[in-house]
Amino acid sequence: MDQQEIQTQQKREAEGRQESTNAARSFIPVTDIFEDNHALIVVMELPGIQRDNVDVRVENNVLTLEARLDYAKYHGLRPLYTEYNVGNYVRSFELSGEIDQDAIRAELTDGVMTLTLPKAESAKPRRIPIS
Amino acid sequence: MATYSDPFSALLALQRALESRFSSRWLARSPSGMGGYPPINIFQQGENLVAIVELPGMERKNLHIEAKENTIRIHGSKNQNDLKEASVHRRERSFGDFDRTINLPIPVNADAIRAEYNDGILALFLPPAESAKPRSIEIS
Numbered sequence: 001m002d003q004q005e006i007q008t009q010q011k012r013e014a015e016g017r018q019e020s021t022n023a024a025r026s027f028i029p030v031t032d033i034f035e036d037n038h039a040l041i042v043v044m045e046l047p048g049i050q051r052d053n054v055d056v057r058v059e060n061n062v063l064t065l066e067a068r069l070d071y072a073k074y075h076g077l078r079p080l081y082t083e084y085n086v087g088n089y090v091r092s093f094e095l096s097g098e099i100d101q102d103a104i105r106a107e108l109t110d111g112v113m114t115l116t117l118p119k120a121e122s123a124k125p126r127r128i129p130i131s
Numbered sequence: 132m133a134t135y136s137d138p139f140s141a142l143l144a145l146q147r148a149l150e151s152r153f154s155s156r157w158l159a160r161s162p163s164g165m166g167g168y169p170p171i172n173i174f175q176q177g178e179n180l181v182a183i184v185e186l187p188g189m190e191r192k193n194l195h196i197e198a199k200e201n202t203i204r205i206h207g208s209k210n211q212n213d214l215k216e217a218s219v220h221r222r223e224r225s226f227g228d229f230d231r232t233i234n235l236p237i238p239v240n241a242d243a244i245r246a247e248y249n250d251g252i253l254a255l256f257l258p259p260a261e262s263a264k265p266r267s268i269e270i271s
Contacts, residue, residue, distance in 0.1 A: 023140075030225075046251070076176055078175040085149050
């Protein structure tokens with residue numbers, strides 16, 4: 001079967017519950033979320049973001065990602081034609097299950113961040129034997 | 132005295148500069164010129180052009196770039212890793228094939244184009260062809 005063609009998605013701007021003090025715009029990374037028996041897997045697209053500039057945390061069952069763009073690379077470049085804007089990325093998700101916080105793993109490869117959030121023992125599904 | 136953080140206003144200035152050139156007429160309006168995937172920004176850097184393309188999560192072997200005179204073609208396929216036995220909560224990323232050709236208003240030196248792919252960003256450094264460089268005219 002032929003693969004379908006990709007459509008360009010407009011970047012969505014972040015609209016936080018509270019406004020941040022800086023006027024620069026932040027964007028919401030497109031995200032896939034999967035779950036298997038062991039973990040929740042969150043995959044986010046962060047083009048142009050380097051490992052050192054990403055902050056991931058879980059607080060009160062809310063997963064938050066903040067990524068800062070190193071825009072120094074744009075120094076000396078004069079835009080002629082543009083189709084997308086750049087900026088920091090922010091996004092947070094309320095987690096439904098218990099996560100083993102100490103075991104969270106994060107990997108950033110080619111602008112794609114993969115977060116593996118292992119479930120806490122108490123949150124893993126149990127097989128119920130039928131007597 | 133409080134100083135208002137310069138880094139943020141620098142980012143804002145960059146964002147405004149990018150916005151001011153949104154879909155400018157600089158790139159010829161051809162069927163494939165606008166709105167295709169992947170999204171492209173084009174900059175001037177000295178006498179060179181630089182195209183910066185957002186293409187997160189590509190395998191290099193699936194990314195192809197061709198150039199001839201003033202035409203640049205970027206094509207490839209973005210594939211998803213299989214996640215077996217996982218249930219899907221949210222699916223926002225898109226996958227598939229892409230093929231995009233842009234016509235620059237000036238010819239480039241195809242042999243001297245340099246391409247870099249880092250952090251999900253493809254950067255193409257496009258030196259102008261000799262014929263497109265300005266010459267100074269001596270007044271006799």
